[in-house]
Amino acid sequence: MPRGTTKRRPQTLARLLEAALEVFAESGFGAARIEDVCRRAGYTRGAFYSNFSSKEELFFALFDAHAARELERIAQLAADTDDRDLSVARIAGLLAHIGPNERVWFLVTTEFTLYAIRNPGAAARLADHDARLREEAAALLAALLTRAGLRPCGDLTELVRAVVALREGALGQSYVEPDVLAPGALAERFLPFLVEAVTEPLPKPL
Amino acid sequence: MPRGTTKRRPQTLARLLEAALEVFAESGFGAARIEDVCRRAGYTRGAFYSNFSSKEELFFALFDAHAARELERIAQLAADTDDRDLSVARIAGLLAHIGPNERVWFLVTTEFTLYAIRNPGAAARLADHDARLREEAAALLAALLTRAGLRPCGDLTELVRAVVALREGALGQSYVEPDVLAPGALAERFLPFLVEAVTEPLPKPL
DNA sequence: GCAATCGGATACATTCACGTATCCGATACG
DNA sequence: CGTATCGGATACGTGAATGTATCCGATTGC
Numbered sequence: 001m002p003r004g005t006t007k008r009r010p011q012t013l014a015r016l017l018e019a020a021l022e023v024f025a026e027s028g029f030g031a032a033r034i035e036d037v038c039r040r041a042g043y044t045r046g047a048f049y050s051n052f053s054s055k056e057e058l059f060f061a062l063f064d065a066h067a068a069r070e071l072e073r074i075a076q077l078a079a080d081t082d083d084r085d086l087s088v089a090r091i092a093g094l095l096a097h098i099g100p101n102e103r104v105w106f107l108v109t110t111e112f113t114l115y116a117i118r119n120p121g122a123a124a125r126l127a128d129h130d131a132r133l134r135e136e137a138a139a140l141l142a143a144l145l146t147r148a149g150l151r152p153c154g155d156l157t158e159l160v161r162a163v164v165a166l167r168e169g170a171l172g173q174s175y176v177e178p179d180v181l182a183p184g185a186l187a188e189r190f191l192p193f194l195v196e197a198v199t200e201p202l203p204k205p206l
Numbered sequence: 207m208p209r210g211t212t213k214r215r216p217q218t219l220a221r222l223l224e225a226a227l228e229v230f231a232e233s234g235f236g237a238a239r240i241e242d243v244c245r246r247a248g249y250t251r252g253a254f255y256s257n258f259s260s261k262e263e264l265f266f267a268l269f270d271a272h273a274a275r276e277l278e279r280i281a282q283l284a285a286d287t288d289d290r291d292l293s294v295a296r297i298a299g300l301l302a303h304i305g306p307n308e309r310v311w312f313l314v315t316t317e318f319t320l321y322a323i324r325n326p327g328a329a330a331r332l333a334d335h336d337a338r339l340r341e342e343a344a345a346l347l348a349a350l351l352t353r354a355g356l357r358p359c360g361d362l363t364e365l366v367r368a369v370v371a372l373r374e375g376a377l378g379q380s381y382v383e384p385d386v387l388a389p390g391a392l393a394e395r396f397l398p399f400l401v402e403a404v405t406e407p408l409p410k411p412l
Numbered sequence: 413g414c415a416a417t418c419g420g421a422t423a424c425a426t427t428c429a430c431g432t433a434t435c436c437g438a439t440a441c442g
Numbered sequence: 443c444g445t446a447t448c449g450g451a452t453a454c455g456t457g458a459a460t461g462t463a464t465c466c467g468a469t470t471g472c
Contacts, residue, residue, distance in 0.1 A: 030237040211448055424464095
């Protein structure tokens with residue numbers, strides 16, 4: 001039935017999302033104005049309301065996009081790491097690694113977390129998303145560990161929780177004091193102990 | 207020179223601060239409206255502008271008050287813990303402990319952190335405040351460790367940074383999934399390894 | 413090619429929070 | 443006691459962001 005056009009739709013949507021990420025990172029969700037997002041994307045509010053019904057929905061869309069990319073990143077990480085000389089330190093190093101865009105995502109996801117804590121509905125959605133990420137990460141981690149000749153004892157998703165917690169907490173401190181604490185430093189220093197805590201040497205292969 | 211009244215001033219200020227804490231926790235700094243704070247405190251906006259010049263200043267006042275209380279809490283903790291049977295596990299337990307009001311403070315301080323990351327001025331202030339807290343905490347921790355027959359090797363403030371990071375990160379996860387992850391659980395499980403990582407048995411006393 | 417419909421722009425009315433300016437009551441000081 | 447000043451309330455003007463309703467152009471299917 002739709003006889004009109006549908007071609008430029010995806011691009012408009014993509015540009016709006018991209019712009020929203022930047023604006024949210026700069027001003028925060030609460031302070032961000034819809035028109036700023038539109039202006040940065042090169043559209044007007046009309047375009048926005050044609051694609052989203054509210055700022056909140058935009059936030060969710062942005063978040064889902066991030067989830068997808070994050071999962072992809074993890075998979076990519078697993079693929080790239082065919083290394084033979086894997087060690088706890090090396091694995092911890094991988095976990096501690098902070099990309100250049102991390103700052104923007106940190107700002108947005110942290111704010112979303114706060115939002116979720118206050119809104120049960122959003123919390124459920126966030127919890128689902130995080131659980132998927134954790135499982136994916138745990139699987140990757142298990143593979144890496146066994147490849148390194150270590151056997152995980154206990155629940156790995158628990159470890160992942162701790163890793164994420166340490167990473168995020170440390171990132172906050174780093175971004176507050178950029179020239180005092182490098183983004184990956186704390187994690188790099190302390191993650192090895194956490195990893196070691198939940199592993200034991202692999203029994204010799206039969 | 208002031209011939210007028212100055213008596214109820216402190217109470218008004220205190221009530222405004224108290225109300226602001228609640229409102230900020232509920233709505234977030236960005237979304238919080240000044241009038242909400244005033245209404246909750248039982249005043250009008252006139253009272254607010256008589257005591258503060260902006261919402262931001264109110265935020266700082268609130269934050270400083272929190273800093274004072276937090277330092278006091280740490281000192282109190284040190285005083286209360288005359289325990290003889292101190293162990294790494296016990297010390298970690300102390301560090302991992304989450305009070306009942308922690309949720310509110312978590313929401314407010316986390317949001318303030320985001321705000322600070324975006325505003326260099328606020329970041330400097332926050333950094334100072336945190337540094338003081340860390341030093342205080344490190345001193346306390348050093349005392350506890352030696353009492354427990356352990357010797358800290360390396361920088362204790364680094365450890366404190368990690369402890370704080372893990373605590374905060376874990377708190378976020380807990381508050382998103384209240385009935386999946388208890389507030390102190392992650393920290394209680396993993397903090398011992400961090401503490402142990404930077405200590406060594408005390409050499410026998412001469 | 414024609415017409416119908418979709419995407420997005422424009423224009424508008426509304427709401428709302430902000431900051432200020434002014435006013436009233438109360439109190440400390442002479 | 444009276445008066446000057448302070449604390450806070452009330453009232454107002456202003457700016458700005460929101461959401462909606464309408465309009466124009468472009469495209470696609472027939």
